[in-house]
Amino acid sequence: MSVDRQAVLRGAGAVILVPTYNEAGNVERMITAIHQNVPEAHVLIIDDNSPDGTGRIADKVAAQDSRVHVAHRPGKQGLGVAYRYGFRWALDHGYERMVQMDCDFSHSPADLPRMIELLESHSVVVGSRRVEGGGTENWPWYRSAISSAGSLYARTVLHSKVRDLTSGFKGYRASALERLDLDNLRVDGFGFQIEVTTHLLAMGVDIHEMPIRFVDREVGVSKMSSKIFVEAMLKVWSIRSSVASVRR
Ligand SMILES: Nc1nc2c(ncn2[C@@H]2O[C@H](COP(=O)(O)OP(=O)(O)OP(=O)(O)O)[C@@H](O)[C@H]2O)c(=O)[nH]1
Numbered sequence: 712m713s714v715d716r717q718a719v720l721r722g723a724g725a726v727i728l729v730p731t732y733n734e735a736g737n738v739e740r741m742i743t744a745i746h747q748n749v750p751e752a753h754v755l756i757i758d759d760n761s762p763d764g765t766g767r768i769a770d771k772v773a774a775q776d777s778r779v780h781v782a783h784r785p786g787k788q789g790l791g792v793a794y795r796y797g798f799r800w801a802l803d804h805g806y807e808r809m810v811q812m813d814c815d816f817s818h819s820p821a822d823l824p825r826m827i828e829l830l831e832s833h834s835v836v837v838g839s840r841r842v843e844g845g846g847t848e849n850w851p852w853y854r855s856a857i858s859s860a861g862s863l864y865a866r867t868v869l870h871s872k873v874r875d876l877t878s879g880f881k882g883y884r885a886s887a888l889e890r891l892d893l894d895n896l897r898v899d900g901f902g903f904q905i906e907v908t909t910h911l912l913a914m915g916v917d918i919h920e921m922p923i924r925f926v927d928r929e930v931g932v933s934k935m936s937s938k939i940f941v942e943a944m945l946k947v948w949s950i951r952s953s954v955a956s957v958r959r
């Protein structure tokens with residue numbers, strides 16, 4: 712293995728984008744865990760002025776560690792807005808690889824080297840609960856059932872070959888992310904994940920699904936609600952029409 716390749720696997724040239732809202736109990740541990748796995752990666756925390764002080768904790772870490780950056784947003788504007796900001800920031804700062812992940816340890820930082828390695832041979836890597844070897848842990852049966860049904864429904868409406876359309880753990884080469892028309896992404900909440908993956912698929916980008924075990928959050932309060940779920944399922948139809956405007 713060449714020295715350069717080893718540096719890539721340690722996260723050189725990569726930025727890990729982590730949106731946060733009220734993650735005071737997780738944010739510092741998360742940054743530490745990321746660096747235990749990919750010590751050369753940079754981290755961008757995108758905080759929506761969390762009332763619990765997540766942004767201040769992140770600032771404290773960033774003041775002592777040049778690999779850590781914090782974007783302070785004025786208030787809770789949803790995941791889509793946070794990620795669009797993060798993608799733009801990462802492209803403007805010249806990173807070669809971007810990974811997006813949640814701050815609540817549902818996505819394991821131990822999976823980062825594997826994801827970054829797969830980005831050597833694929834333009835986009837989706838951490839997937841719905842391929843062999845992947846799955847969810849500690850989810851009550853009804854949440855698994857709702858999630859499976861929602862996923863099957865979205866996949867069917869969108870004729871998607873990616874099985875885990877709602878996954879929020881994804882890696883991109885800059886060249887793939889650059890092709891996304893960020894202003895054409897309209898959907899928020901976790902419908903945003905469906906929209907990004909569907910647009911990339913429509914552009915013919917090479918997407919690989921990597922199996923992951925998704926663990927339910929242990930610290931902090933869930934923001935998932937039946938309203939958010941139903942909203943995302945309805946948005947699938949507007950995503951279907953917006954795909955027509957995406958160039959191949
Ligand atoms: N910046 C920003 N981050 C958000 C917002 N909503 C959620 N997040 C963060 O996005 C990530 C995913 O949100 P979660 O609340 O874990 O969503 P979920 O996994 O569907 O649901 P639970 O884990 O059950 O809460 C976490 O890191 C959150 O802190 C938001 O409006 N703005």
Ligand SMILES: [Mg+2]
Nearest residue numbers: 813815817928
């Ligand atoms: Mg979560």
